[in-house]
Amino acid sequence: MAALYQEIEPYAYGMLDVGDGNRVYWEACGNPDGKPAVVLHGGPGSGCTADLRRYFDPRAYRIVLFDQRGCGRSVPYAGDAGTDLSVNTTDHLLADMELLREHLGIERWLLFGGSWGTTLALVYGQRHPERVSEIVLMAVTSTRRCEIDWLYHGLGRFLPEAWARFREGVPAGWRDGDLVEAYHRLLADADPAVRERAAREWCAWELAVAYADVGGPGDAGGAQRFDPRFEMAFARIVTHYFRHGAWLTESEVLRNASKLAGTPGTMVHGTLDLGAPLVTAWELARAWPESDLVVVPGAGHDSKHGGMIEHLVAATDRYAGRDR
16 A cells, blocks of 8 residues: 655745735645645644645645644634634635735646545635646535535434534534534633533544544544644634535535536545545536546545555656646
8 A cells, every 4th residue: 555755844834914814824845846736624624734745746746735714823723712703714715725826936736635625625626727737635525515414413323422422512402403503602602611612522523423434533533633722723613614504505516517627636535434425526526527536445534544545645646747
């Protein structure tokens, strides 16, 4: 099985003023003269990790990572109760990407995204096709309302113990309603203890879903995911985005797939991805003829399990030699 490329450090980094009082952290790794690629992390609100640099040959690629608004090293941080999320939307993130591309003097770049990052990549590719050379996606989502409903309601039948805990994390009168909205309200409560408990319970459910194929998170989730400040930022951003359907019309990503015509893409998706069922990637592959869908038997939502890494690295290796 192919492995990730060696650990590398950025050769450049900075804080980009994107307006609205926000500054976005960015970094560049690999070959400054290499083929540009930008990494779009999941969540929304997870932030970038060092391992995301390692899906690319550092000799061939100029690898750009950035922390989306409110998370990671970007400021202001959504883990602080006073941080305004009204200026943190899908359209804001797309505009930030364009500002970053222009700031770095990049004409076109490969988009590499996972989970929520796949939605962001697909929408960017549909709105700015002239700026995209290729797209590589793992754990494909389109953030339709039906996908959000599955993730926070329908999926509970497959993880009943974790689901019961998640559902019981909101007041009894709210448990049969919209749990995303219920947690959003708790995360805005005046009592810090209420907010902290809501963030903790939200993230416990997220971890149960993400690592369902390997029997739970164990050490796989990483200490960062249990840091209370991270939990608060992550839960606030996710509920903010999902209660609004990511400001996308239902099925917008699939309906606009024809706008990706001429853009090569590879999607890698596990058969046991409960958080993002395979059907979305399958539907997208049918609507996007230039894409290849690689289905990985036994793999779940996390790219480090089930053999997904080899397919993702193979995709970036294959695209490394294409014209920019």
